[in-house]
Amino acid sequence: MIDRLKTNWPKISGIISDLDGVTYRGDEPIESAVRAFQRWNNIGLPYAFVTNNSTKSAEEFSDKLNAMGIPADPARIITTSAVAADRLSDLLETRSRVMVIGEPALVRAVADRNFEVVDEDVGAVIAGLDRSFTYAKLARAQTALLGGAHFIGTNPDTMLPTAGGFEPGAGAILNAIEIASGVTPIIIGKPEPDLVTTALSKLGTDRQSTFMLGDQIMTDIAAGHAAGIPTIRVRTGIIETGPLSISPDFDIESLEGIPANAFSTAKEP
Ligand SMILES: [Mg+2]
Numbered sequence: 001m002i003d004r005l006k007t008n009w010p011k012i013s014g015i016i017s018d019l020d021g022v023t024y025r026g027d028e029p030i031e032s033a034v035r036a037f038q039r040w041n042n043i044g045l046p047y048a049f050v051t052n053n054s055t056k057s058a059e060e061f062s063d064k065l066n067a068m069g070i071p072a073d074p075a076r077i078i079t080t081s082a083v084a085a086d087r088l089s090d091l092l093e094t095r096s097r098v099m100v101i102g103e104p105a106l107v108r109a110v111a112d113r114n115f116e117v118v119d120e121d122v123g124a125v126i127a128g129l130d131r132s133f134t135y136a137k138l139a140r141a142q143t144a145l146l147g148g149a150h151f152i153g154t155n156p157d158t159m160l161p162t163a164g165g166f167e168p169g170a171g172a173i174l175n176a177i178e179i180a181s182g183v184t185p186i187i188i189g190k191p192e193p194d195l196v197t198t199a200l201s202k203l204g205t206d207r208q209s210t211f212m213l214g215d216q217i218m219t220d221i222a223a224g225h226a227a228g229i230p231t232i233r234v235r236t237g238i239i240e241t242g243p244l245s246i247s248p249d250f251d252i253e254s255l256e257g258i259p260a261n262a263f264s265t266a267k268e269p
Pocket residue numbers: 018019020021022214215216237238
């Protein structure tokens with residue numbers, strides 16, 4: 001069993017962590033992670049969370065983590081819905097018309113940024129996981145994109161693990177729209193760097209000593225690499241097998257595998 005790829009831990013001044021597979025699996029807290037985050041919170045280590053899950057708001061994730069015993073401020077939870085909606089502000093004037101294919105959390109994120117959420121004559125289509133996706137929605141998105149609308153996708157995950165197997169992810173919906181329209185979406189979620197760079201600027205910690213932490217190499221570790229920060233893979237969630245094109249800087253069985261003396265914080269433990 002490989003516990004670490006490197007054994008000499010550098011100083012860690014901040015952590016940017018994935019949620020599912022690191023802090024919990026579905027609705028079950030990962031106890032070693034609960035203990036680790038409580039300890040990190042006690043020593044004043046700055047940490048933030050980044051998630052490709054576009055179906056909940058930062059407040060909802062905060063409530064879920066706090067109920068599990070992981071101290072989590074909504075301001076430090078960076079969701080792909082929020083960052084994707086922010087990207088709209090770079091592309092469109094305030095009050096522009098936007099079509100949303102997604103769950104209520106994505107609709108709220110777009111509406112909160114003062115866009116008009118409608119289905120016709122839109123300047124952009126923003127799409128994520130939508131469990132009531134239909135042929136009619138696909139047709140409306142196709143019409144908008146053929147008419148020149150921008151296309152933003154929350155995250156490219158095609159398969160979401162469930163207790164019994166998998167369900168289709170946002171990427172499956174994005175692919176359908178892309179094939180129908182010939183327009184490739186701007187992807188916001190991991191493995192793109194946007195969530196990580198947003199978290200880094202919120203933390204204000206040093207880029208060389210802020211670590212991206214996640215269970216999935218091709219998603220979390222890839223996003224950390226794309227953002228140019230060091231990475232830790234923790235084997236408490238999805239463990240990819242087979243040859244992978246990238247590797248993490250550190251590889252641990254649980255978050256308690258990081259030695260306490262690796263952390264440089266204002267408050268010493
Ligand atoms: Mg994960």
